[in-house]
């Protein structure tokens with residue numbers, strides 16, 4: 001199925017209930033999450049705390065999340081490597097889709113990690129986002145449905161994309177190739193497009209920023225977390241003033257938070273004091289389950305929905321869904 005077919009939202013809620021029922025049943029099995037997994041929003045990761053969170057979350061599963069008036073296009077960007085861009089893209093997208101939102105993930109990173117995490121089929125003949133940028137292929141034709149998650153599609157990346165930064169240089173309107181691709185089809189049957197950016201500020205990331213309305217920046221709660229952030233914000237301003245006046249940093253998400261360390265708390269406090277309520281209230285804990293999920297071709301939302309990482313991403317996605325666009 002290569003089109004973003006609208007599906008009956010009621011079906012989707014059935015699916016998420018089914019998923020949660022299995023997952024929360026498993027919660028009682030203490031051995032399922034190792035003690036190395038982090039805390040959720042600073043809370044202890046004990047069996048009791050997990051059961052309480054599961055109860056809270058199963059209530060949340062019934063909640064209907066608001067649909068945006070028009071498709072929200074969000075770039076997940078930070079030129080610093082390994083801060084959780086792909087993990088955030090994949091899990092927020094999965095959480096939104098599990099709550100009835102229609103979501104397309106665009107993998108704009110030649111590493112193709114989001115495509116792997118979402119079990120995209122790729123071989124020599126796969127048409128990917130590279131063909132869309134360089135050969136004007138329609139996104140609708142190359143997007144694949146994500147197995148087991150209704151309402152979620154992914155436009156995969158293949159290794160060809162590694163050459164795209166250079167090939168794009170000679171093309172007309174090279175910064176606006178992705179925007180043009182989005183404009184070429186009707187996004188009215190999508191609620192969100194999430195773009196997973198590579199760890200650089202090159203032409204691929206610029207294409208993402210020109211094509212989107214909002215930038216989401218994951219910040220890892222570690223030493224050097226804020227290094228390079230000034231450069232990223234200056235780039236957003238440059239794109240805003242020359243190429244995309246509507247662009248805004250709408251969301252900052254603190255990732256890999258470890259409530260046991262003072263460093264994590266210090267980074268979180270510093271980011272909040274700089275960026276105020278652009279920062280989501282939810283912190284994503286460091287969690288073994290989150291890092292294991294991609295090797296099974298899954299998001300943590302399906303791999304272990306009751307884990308602290310999955311519940312945190314669920315909560316973060318809910319915050320995003322309830323936030324109006326900030327400009």
Ligand SMILES: Nc1ncnc2c1ncn2[C@@H]1O[C@H](COP(=O)(O)OP(=O)(O)OP(=O)(O)O)[C@@H](O)[C@H]1O
Nearest residue numbers: 081082083084085086087199256285286287290291
């Ligand atoms: N909350 C978390 N807990 C534990 N491990 C995590 C968490 N979030 C991400 N990771 C792990 O950290 C590594 C980097 O994460 P990810 O690939 O999402 O970062 P990235 O910013 O997309 O990296 P790149 O810059 O290379 O694209 C991965 O191995 C991932 O599984």
Ligand SMILES: [Mg+2]
Nearest residue numbers: 085086109113
């Ligand atoms: Mg990545």
